[in-house]
């Protein structure tokens with residue numbers, strides 16, 4: 001990959017940030033699910 005080519009750099013950056021955003025979305029969803037599960041367990045133990 002040519003680092004001096006603007007189009008290639010933009011495409012690479014797009015792919016990187018898209019992957020990163022997807023990953024963060026998954027992490028956020030996972031943390032919401034875990035929090036909901038923890039709340040449900042706490043409700044049961046109360």
Ligand SMILES: [Zn+2]
Pocket residue numbers: 002005006007008009
């Ligand atoms: Zn290029």
